Amino acid sequence: MNHDHINMDDSLLLLYLTGKASVEEQAAIVEWLNADEKHREHLDQLENLWIETGKLNPPPMAVDTLAAWERMSDRIDKQSKQYLKTYSEGNIVRMKYLRYAMRLAAMLVIAFGAIAVYWFALRPARTMEIVSTTQITRDTLPDGSQVALNVGSRLTLPKKFKGNIREVTLEGQAWFGVTHDSTKPFVIRAGDAGIRVLGTEFEVRAYPGQDIFVSVTKGRVMLFHVDGRSGDTLSVILGAGEQGVLPVNAARPEMVSHQSPDDLYWLNNSLEFRQTPLSEVFDLLKKYYKVEIRAADQRILQCRLSARFAEEPVDRVLQVIAESFGLEVKIEDNTYVFYGSGC
């Protein structure tokens, strides 16, 4: 075995082959090539490898096949458990075995009971919770991702992300700024929905019993729903500026055409409208300022507003809206009433 033959680095030879080696490097390689017939073979082999790999169409991607299989394997196991459950429900257990079965069951109950006590009471907690009760809570997750939780929301996550996935559970409303890691997708479980990202910024609204909304500010996000029984997943991919929804009891998430302006209001304290009908604007203002607003003429509700308000008092906001459409706003019985004949 020739010592130089082993020591010449393939990455340097590659620079030589692709014409990117410096003059000194070239000289060293030429010298190395002339030293031994085998070196020439080594270079040829490398060149062939480079040529052959270049022919691959479609070009290979750096995917983590093992991690993907792990995920598939998990799904298969979960699905077969589900299948066994539905299958055995219809089965008749013969009386002969019933007694043994019940003894076994009793033992299992005791054993599982002991495990459960350990699991829930004695074992140090491996998950943590971020809860915001009276004010918006901002926090940094173990992977460096940022999160802002709206009032009355709860985020559950492991103390340390392990394995091939960064998984958290959300109840309520939160904004996420996820650090990029293409080998460890970030997955949010929210009710029936799942949201899967690699690294991006978006907001999730998932209050129990309500439609689940995802609004993307940056990057791409996948909103999906896994059918518990069949294991089927239906998903939609959302880009920046897009919003997706998983309606209550629906299996298919959908993209909704525009982002509603209040999505990030709670975070920025600013309201931004883009060609938004006043009907929607009023609904939003009612919610945030806790006031009553009414239009004397229904046509007013169709006017489209483009404006931005930052922490302004409600009187001022309504006055600006009225002025921009040539309307009049009056207070009657604790209700703001808009007068005019539309736009």
Place this chain on the structure above:
Amino acid sequence: MKQTDTVFAVRPPFDKADFEKLFKLHYSHLCAYANTFLKDQMASEEVVQEVMFKIWVNRESLEIKTSMQSYLFRAVRNGCLNVLKHVDIREEFKAYNETLRNEPQRSHEEEVIISELEQKIRQAIDQLPMERKKVFVLSRYEGLSYSEIANELGISVKTVENQVGKALKFLREELADYLPWLILFFFDIFRDK
């Protein structure tokens, strides 16, 4: 062109161990194929996951008239077109999709032929450890320089060089049995000159 036996050996109904072989053998290639439609790695991987999962769930009732390989590629393509329908790039593919749907059920579907060499190269690349695989793909298929790769992955240029070197060495050794006849072939060309 010779086909590897493993490709045909695994046919439904199969057990989980067979399915694992099938999955690991084709996963990266199917993802790359899906990516030609979706131009998004995450979405591509997702489609392949779905297709494979459906095949598993329906393994008892699948009727596959072509090779398993052809079946997989066709299923992934249809899965991709389905996703595109969702994300509303529909227009571009609408006509294409319609011809697909109206296509009469042919008994002899188009076979996907992948040479043994191509399959071996893809498998070898897929076996690289994750960081090395990324470095190699960026260098070979995205045409990035070592310093660009270092930037992209947040590692030092020295590490990139090191990883490229190790990747090439591994591939050379792994494919040694398949590359020699090529060497002769290229020598002939050089001699002609």
